[in-house]
Amino acid sequence: AQSVTQLGSHVSVSEGALVLLRCNYSSSVPPYLFWYVQYPNQGLQLLLKYTTGATLVKGINGFEAEFKKSETSFHLTKPSAHMSDAAEYFCAVSPASGGSYIPTFGRGTSLIVHP
Amino acid sequence: KAGVTQTPRYLIKTRGQQVTLSCSPISGHRSVSWYQQTPGQGLQFLFEYFSETQRNKGNFPGRFSGRQFSNSRSEMNVSTLELGDSALYLCASSLGGGGSYEQYFGPGTRLTVT
Numbered sequence: 469a470q471s472v473t474q475l476g477s478h479v480s481v482s483e484g485a486l487v488l489l490r491c492n493y494s495s496s497v498p499p500y501l502f503w504y505v506q507y508p509n510q511g512l513q514l515l516l517k518y519t520t521g522a523t524l525v526k527g528i529n530g531f532e533a534e535f536k537k538s539e540t541s542f543h544l545t546k547p548s549a550h551m552s553d554a555a556e557y558f559c560a561v562s563p564a565s566g567g568s569y570i571p572t573f574g575r576g577t578s579l580i581v582h583p
Numbered sequence: 584k585a586g587v588t589q590t591p592r593y594l595i596k597t598r599g600q601q602v603t604l605s606c607s608p609i610s611g612h613r614s615v616s617w618y619q620q621t622p623g624q625g626l627q628f629l630f631e632y633f634s635e636t637q638r639n640k641g642n643f644p645g646r647f648s649g650r651q652f653s654n655s656r657s658e659m660n661v662s663t664l665e666l667g668d669s670a671l672y673l674c675a676s677s678l679g680g681g682g683s684y685e686q687y688f689g690p691g692t693r694l695t696v697t
Contacts, residue, residue, distance in 0.1 A: 500682045511587070511673055511688030519683045558626065562682030569682030570616070570639050573626040 470495040470561050474574035482582050487531075487546040489577050491559030494540065501542040502560040502571065503533055512558060518542065519564075529553070554581045584609055587689035589674050595695045601662040604692045608655050608676030614638075615657040616686065617649060620671040629672075632657055633679050661694075669696045 475490040493499060500519050504512040516527025523535040533544045542559060556578050560571040588607045596602050608615050616639075617629040628641040632651035649659040655676075661668055671693050675686035 502685060504688075509690070511675075511690045512686075513688070514685045517683075517685055564682060570628055570631060570641075571682065571686070572628075575625045 470499065470563060470572050472559050472561050472572055472574035474557075474559050474577045476577055477575065478578045478580060480580040480582065481549045483551055484548050487544070487549045487553065487579065489544040489557050489559075489579065491533075491542045491544065491574060492540055493542065493559070493561045495561055495563060498564045499561040500564055501533075501535060502562070503527065503531070503542070503544050504558045504560060504573075505529075506556040506558065506576075508555075515544070515557075549579075549581050551581050551583065554579055587674060587676050587687050589672075589689035589692050591692060592690065593693045593695075595697060596664050597697055598664055598666060600664050601660060602664060602694060603658055603660045604672055604674075604694075606657045606659075606674030606676075606689060608657070608674075609687055612676035612678055612687070613655055614677045614679030614684075615651055615655065616675045616677075617657070617659050618673045618675065619643075620673055620691070621669075626673070629659065664696045666696050669694060 471494045473492045502517045503515040506512045516525045518535045526532045556576045559574040562571040590605045614633045616631040619627045631639040635651045646662045651657045671691045673691045674689045677684040677686045
């Protein structure tokens with residue numbers, strides 16, 4: 469069984485400030501981890517993913533995330549927020565072994581960027 | 584490469600009717616998954632098809648069904664619509680084969696049941 473918890477349904481930052489979106493997971497087997505972004509009236513778009521190897525993963529649009537096994541976390545960060553980053557962000561986890569590999573998504577975090 | 588396309592984009596139906604939604608995956612992708620997205624429940628997995636076979640199924644009633652054609656295009660059908668079926672239905676395709684493959688999502692079909 470696996471689950472994903474995204475702390476904070478809304479996160480508000482000022483333009484130029486650090487963005488930190490939190491994601492914690494629970495999985496009975498080592499997971500693959502993903503961050504997706506959804507803009508209004510659009511589907512989800514992959515930002516980055518962790519499968520194996522380096523635990524600090526860089527994605528598109530200046531985002532990065534670090535896999536911390538001991539903390540079961542995969543937080544998403546960006547050094548400087550842009551207005552265009554305002555969107556809904558989803559963390560997802562898939563088991564790296566075992567039966568179903570269908571990803572489980574978190575409830576999402578809405579990022580609000582103030583000028 | 585063209586992305587995942589979904590038709591129609593918007594749909595209004597009446598309770599008791601049925602509806603069919605269509606999804607065309609990215610060329611070469613053999614796995615197609617369907618999700619229901621609502622403000623209250625978030626993203627919920629409906630089912631996944633791979634090479635015309637349903638490979639995984641979520642916890643939805645039998646009113647929700649789907650199929651996949653030999654060209655990997657997929658359709659989902661909802662019969663006897665209920666007000667609670669109002670949602671954004673998202674289709675996602677992937678190369679398939681395992682959980683390390685990311686999913687590519689279409690823009691969704693917004694279904695409103697009145």
